[in-house]
Amino acid sequence: MNRAAMNPEQNPVQTKGAISIRNVTKIYDPEGVNVMAVDDCTLEIQPGEVCMVVGPSGCGKTTLLNAIAGFHSVTMGEIYLDGELLCGPSKPKADQGADRVVVFQNGALFPWKTLTDNVAYGPYVQGKLGKAESRQKARHMLAEAGLGDFLEKFPGEVSSGMARRAEIVRALINDPKVLLLDEPYRAMDELTKSIMHEALLEMYDRTRVTLFFITHDLEEAIFLGDRVVVMTTRPCKTKKILNVTIPRPRDYRVLSSDAFRQLVDETNEAVHEEALKAFEAGEREMA
Amino acid sequence: MTTAVHSATNAGQRTRRTRWEKIRQSTKFWRGLIAGIVTLVLWEIGSRWDEWFDYQLPFLGLIPPPSAVVVAWGEVIPQYGYWESWYLSFRRVLEGFLAAMIIGIPFGLLLAVNRYMREIFFPPFEVLRPIPPLAWVPGSLIFWPTNEMSIAFVTFLGAFFTIVINVLGGARSIDIRLLRAAQSMGATRWDMFWRIVLPATLPSIFTGAAVGMGITWEVVLAAEMISGGGTQGGGGLGFFIWNSYMGGSLEQIVVGMISIGIAGYLCSSGIRWLGDRSMPWQRLF
Numbered sequence: 024m025n026r027a028a029m030n031p032e033q034n035p036v037q038t039k040g041a042i043s044i045r046n047v048t049k050i051y052d053p054e055g056v057n058v059m060a061v062d063d064c065t066l067e068i069q070p071g072e073v074c075m076v077v078g079p080s081g082c083g084k085t086t087l088l089n090a091i092a093g094f095h096s097v098t099m100g101e102i103y104l105d106g107e108l109l110c111g112p113s114k115p116k117a118d119q120g121a122d123r124v125v126v127f128q129n130g131a132l133f134p135w136k137t138l139t140d141n142v143a144y145g146p147y148v149q150g151k152l153g154k155a156e157s158r159q160k161a162r163h164m165l166a167e168a169g170l171g172d173f174l175e176k177f178p179g180e181v182s183s184g185m186a187r188r189a190e191i192v193r194a195l196i197n198d199p200k201v202l203l204l205d206e207p208y209r210a211m212d213e214l215t216k217s218i219m220h221e222a223l224l225e226m227y228d229r230t231r232v233t234l235f236f237i238t239h240d241l242e243e244a245i246f247l248g249d250r251v252v253v254m255t256t257r258p259c260k261t262k263k264i265l266n267v268t269i270p271r272p273r274d275y276r277v278l279s280s281d282a283f284r285q286l287v288d289e290t291n292e293a294v295h296e297e298a299l300k301a302f303e304a305g306e307r308e309m310a
Numbered sequence: 311m312t313t314a315v316h317s318a319t320n321a322g323q324r325t326r327r328t329r330w331e332k333i334r335q336s337t338k339f340w341r342g343l344i345a346g347i348v349t350l351v352l353w354e355i356g357s358r359w360d361e362w363f364d365y366q367l368p369f370l371g372l373i374p375p376p377s378a379v380v381v382a383w384g385e386v387i388p389q390y391g392y393w394e395s396w397y398l399s400f401r402r403v404l405e406g407f408l409a410a411m412i413i414g415i416p417f418g419l420l421l422a423v424n425r426y427m428r429e430i431f432f433p434p435f436e437v438l439r440p441i442p443p444l445a446w447v448p449g450s451l452i453f454w455p456t457n458e459m460s461i462a463f464v465t466f467l468g469a470f471f472t473i474v475i476n477v478l479g480g481a482r483s484i485d486i487r488l489l490r491a492a493q494s495m496g497a498t499r500w501d502m503f504w505r506i507v508l509p510a511t512l513p514s515i516f517t518g519a520a521v522g523m524g525i526t527w528e529v530v531l532a533a534e535m536i537s538g539g540g541t542q543g544g545g546g547l548g549f550f551i552w553n554s555y556m557g558g559s560l561e562q563i564v565v566g567m568i569s570i571g572i573a574g575y576l577c578s579s580g581i582r583w584l585g586d587r588s589m590p591w592q593r594l595f
Contacts, residue, residue, distance in 0.1 A: 092494055119494050121496040123494065127491065133492075135510070135589070135591045136591075145495035148492075148501045149495070193495075197496070
């Protein structure tokens, strides 16, 4: 793709979007049954970093994402965004804001709005742009993402891959500091996934927005990420952080390189250990 | 042939076939037409069996044949009373139905978005809901000053509970990811309500309306039969049937019944049309 021909030096250097997660603990307490989802988790994410978070199912990755997004409160610890307190002891729940936009599992485009109206929604409801300008900008950004032929289609009329791309455009139009992605490409076939990855990387090269990306797919994590954070089983804390040194821009040929395979093995080992623990813990709960 | 009809829905593209050609070429149309004709023929033969074979078929033999019904229909069509019955029933249905929509939709949405309202109003609502609208008839005849008002009230009840329960259920089951997505993009409470909650509930609103409309017709007819054709609050298609029964005209009873069928069909088509217009994204499925 022509992305590979681009000069990486031309990419903007990102200065915003640093997330600092400090000793965050989250205890769910439905009817007095304490469930510790996140235990003393600390993680520093650089501005413009692609931070991939992997870990066993139900380990609390999404809890962490929800805390950053402001959907959930934290029990202990603090989260900062560019040095500003999002949530902490004085303010358990972060405000929801368009500086941290979420892309959900299985997609959450509004089915009653066309792709253009979906994308135009953010700037319009925030009052940043008028109706016509927000739609104009939405059309422009969708066309940039290769969706120019589907501007006035409803989400139900396009493929899941296109819908997911539109959803990322819908997030980016708000010019967020951080994009929070919760397994956005789950349940997609490998072929679609690889196209999604290329599109996401292309978008990332253009914007250099910080990505907090949760996934189960280790190859995806290494292919996309600057760092891969392996989480322990519940309660979740950071087990291992791998630096992905493969240079950008990357394309699918990276997948067969030795460096890539080695990283996959390394991650796999760490994740497998935790998955086994999670499995055994599950057995205990069943007994 | 039918698949060609579907592929023609691309935006901007129009098929060259006219509407009538499309209908004429669809198997669905011919199947329906033949089924209708066969039913009428069997009915005619069954009803007239005793004229030819000196034996009356059970049930079917008691019903007037379609040809006699058509003749009876021809007799009532020029009559002012028949059309007045239509008008009265229609007016009552629409009044009760619209009142139920106007009160029921906001009420259902209010219960859905506000926990306190739900906790206060839902229990009594659930106690009143299972009471059949017709059980309200004697009470409302006593309570409301005129027959017309009691019919309107009972009609309203018929649609009201169905609409509220559908709106409530629909609004409560909105995908939380849609709400969160809107919130994280900076939507205010007002935006959330008008641009997310309301459109997301529209399919349930129309389901409630369609079911409610059916119940409204049932209730109106029964209420008209009960209240009779007195000086105030009489008439309507229900009374038309009752009157025919009192007068011993079997043919007219059937005319009344079919008239109600047509009226109900017109109403539900209207709702379907409205639903289709206001929910273009649902047409794809």
